[in-house]
Amino acid sequence: MRWVLLLVVVVASAAIAAWLLSPATSQAAPPAVSPAVAGPELGQRIYARCQACHGVGGLGVSGMTPGLAGNPRVVGDPRPLIRVVLHGLRGGAKMPMVGFAQQLSDAEIAAVLTYVRQTWGNAGSPVEPAAVTAERAASHSGQWTAAELGW
Numbered sequence: 001m002r003w004v005l006l007l008v009v010v011v012a013s014a015a016i017a018a019w020l021l022s023p024a025t026s027q028a029a030p031p032a033v034s035p036a037v038a039g040p041e042l043g044q045r046i047y048a049r050c051q052a053c054h055g056v057g058g059l060g061v062s063g064m065t066p067g068l069a070g071n072p073r074v075v076g077d078p079r080p081l082i083r084v085v086l087h088g089l090r091g092g093a094k095m096p097m098v099g100f101a102q103q104l105s106d107a108e109i110a111a112v113l114t115y116v117r118q119t120w121g122n123a124g125s126p127v128e129p130a131a132v133t134a135e136r137a138a139s140h141s142g143q144w145t146a147a148e149l150g151w
Helices: 003-022 040-047 077-086 106-117 129-135
Strands: 089-090
Touching: 077 089, 077 106, 077 129, 089 106, 106 129
Parallel strands: none
Antiparallel strands: none
């Protein structure tokens, strides 16, 4: 069982490293429109990088990463999700998540969270780039814990 866990961690680490080094994470100009107006294409394109851990259908990996489909945390208050994508999440039984504040613009984070909140039967409201900007400005350092997020 330990070798399976080690294998999953190695594969997830490799996927994250590949994503961080890919040309798609370059600091291109963010879209000029909100995610709700831009449509799901931008969010879907960004989510393709998240699939290694969260799955093609948002189902996650049992015991490792949480599913996003049908998850009440996904469709609730978007601020905890924004915080996790910006700074990461640590603690608990699941694998920690790294933050993407340095790799994604506010518009890109808003787009991917809007996609996740409105896909796989989720019915969350869109996330606007201004909400991400506000959370980024709060200048939290380090990964969040579930307790800090109210989860």
